[in-house]
Amino acid sequence: MSVGSPTLVRASRAPVYEVDIYSDEVIRDPYPHYRRIRALGAAVWLPLNGLWAIGRHADVRAVLADHVNFRSGHGVSGNSAANKIAPGNLLASDPPLHDHLRRIVAAPLSPRSLAMVKERIEETADALVDRLVQRSSFDGMADLAQYLPVSIVSELVGMPEHGRENMLRWASAVFDMLGGDNERAAAAMPIIMEMRAYTANEATRDKVRPGGWVAMLYDAADQGVIRPEQVQVLMRDYLGPSLDTTIFATGHLMYLLGQNPDQWQMLRDDPTLIPNAINEAVRLESPIRGFTRYAAADRHVGDTLIPSGDRALILYASANRDERRWERPDTFDVKRILTDHVGFGHGIHSCAGMQLARLEIxxxxxxxxxxxxxxxxxxxxxxxxxVLRGYERLPMTFLAA
Incomplete structure (x- = not known):
């Protein structure tokens, strides 16, 4: 069944929620809608989007782990136009292709590779905070959250300058296109075509930075590990995930720490809690709301049958606030024990760059x-x-220790 087609018969015995999950209203204040979806059932039909919504923590993890029956290779968007052009990249692929591509794309993101840039990232972060302390105020997004991804990560990717200058704009468009069939997705399409033209015509072997991540893709093609035409496809996997998700997670953590001075003091007193604080911010304000999966066979989620050919929207952001899993789920607590939040995904499609994101933050x-x-x-x-949840601007001030 295509996204948006009638499903009166299939949904007649299933919970139904009459809301456009990609509307401005829901984007601005999503959490009451997520609570309603969780309360209605394990799988809830969204007739305005032509999607099933899965919002409970246990069900989200189960579906993400079942990549055989809930597939990504048909695309992971909430609209058919994006799903037609997406398959073949890391996000929109199934094994064995996915496993092969992930080994290539994730190579520079391994702990061993990141150890080579760790000192530089830490030194850059020290200098950045020192500068910001000297200022009376600053934008926590442009001046802080974006700095490491734009200054260091974009250099590591190794795109020519024009590409580095446009990475944030392109990444935002990619995530808009991965949502529903609305004006934002339509407006994103020409920007994505611009990005694709750039990767094909300008980010050529002779113009990318030697030793950069994109150059490694060209090396893989030269060695016959991937096909030459896959270089441009995989190149685009570095444009969005390496930037926006880290930037928004950083912004969320800054705001939460500013709003909860007692939690900030805990981190100052015990910096070993910092990794926990990062996980808690990602849990509470998941930068990625959710992607869809294609049902390759009839499958039950809870008591609800999702028919083969339908799409399910896997709501990471809802699962991470599920009162069935978390005590005080809407509270920011840097001492919370976190072992299974899904802010970085779960299963074979868990975020390949999450260790880089954690290192930067x-x-x-x-x-x-x-x-x-x-x-x-x-x-x-x-x-x-x-698809993304984060801030455009965040007024901030640091008071020196």
Whole structure:
């Protein structure tokens, strides 16, 4: 069944929620809608989107782990146009192709590879925080959260300058396109075509940085590990996931620490809690709301049958606040024991770059514990995006320790 087609018969005995999950209203304040979806059932039909919504923690993890029956190779978007052009990249592929591509794309993101850039990232973070402490105020997004991804990670990717300048704009469009069939997705399409033209025509072997991640893709093609035409496809996997998710997670953590000075003091007193604080911020304010999966066979989720050919929207952001799993799920607690949140996904499609994201955020917060006594935050401006949740702007001030 295609997204958006009538499902009166199939949904007649299933819970139904009449809301457009990609509407401005839901994007601005999603959590009451997620609670309603969780309360209605394990799988809830969204007739306005032509999707099943899965929002409970246990069910989300089970579906993400079942990549045989809930597939990514047909695309992971909430609209058919994006799903037609997406298959073949890391996000929209199934084994064995997915496993092969992940080995290539994830090579520079391994702990061993990241150890080679760890010192540089930490030194850059120290210098960044030192500069921000000297300022009366700053934008926590443009001046802090974006700095390491744009200054270091984009260099590691190794795109020519024009590509580096446009990476944030392209990444935002990619995630808009991965949402529903709406104006945001339509507006994203020409930007994505621009990105694709760039990867095909400008990010050529002679123009990318030698030794960079994109150059490694060309090397893999030269060695016959991947086909030459796959270089451009995999190149695009570095454009979005390496930036926006880390940037938004950083912004969320900054705002939460500013809003909860007692939690910030705990980190200053015990910096070993920093990795926990990062996980807690990602749990509480998941940068990625959710992707869809294609049902390759009739499958029950709870008591509800999802028919073969339907799509299920896997709501990571809902699962991470499921009251069935978490005590005080809407509370930020840096001492919370976190072993199974799904902010970085779960299963074979878990985020390949999550260790890089953690390294960048940990480096910033570690520098802050040494130099910042208190964090003041103003009212953030939400970025309107179909899939991402994060801030466009975040007024901040650091008071020196």
């Amino acid at each position: 940990r480096s910033i917060v570690t520098a802050m514990t040494k130099q910042v006594k208190s964090i003041q935050v103003g009212e953030p401006t939400l970025a309107m995006n179909n």
